[in-house]
Amino acid sequence: MRIKKLKLVGFKSFVEPAELRIESGLTGIVGPNGCGKSNLLEAIRWVMGESSAKSMRGAGMEDVIFAGTASRPPRDFAEVTILAERSDDTADSDSDEELEVTRRIERGAGSAYRSNGRDV
DSSP states (O other): OEEEEEEEESBTTBOSOEEEEOOSSOOOOOOOTTSSHHHHHHHHHHHTTOOOTGGGTSSSGGGGBOOOOSSSOOOSEEEEEEEEEEOOTTSOGGGOEEEEEEEEEETTTEEEEEETTEEO
């Protein structure tokens, strides 16, 4: 299983839609303190099913939703999508399978999952 892409909307510091493509080879994430490096890693954990708010550096799971700033209002939801591919080394490249998992949380409504576009 290989992660190909991560899409975030309203997740922690990623208020605007953001997309991280993970290409073959070594991928590094660098930047100054407070730019969101840890939030990217937490987004991967969260979309894959993390249920502990404490391990997400929050008091409650809704703390993953962008809380707002002096110049930006808070968001009502957060959504993370991960696109992964499973490649069987013994088969043709045509037999690769992609899996897209989305987790969305809304204030006061909890979170829900979609797998390849279907509610699960």
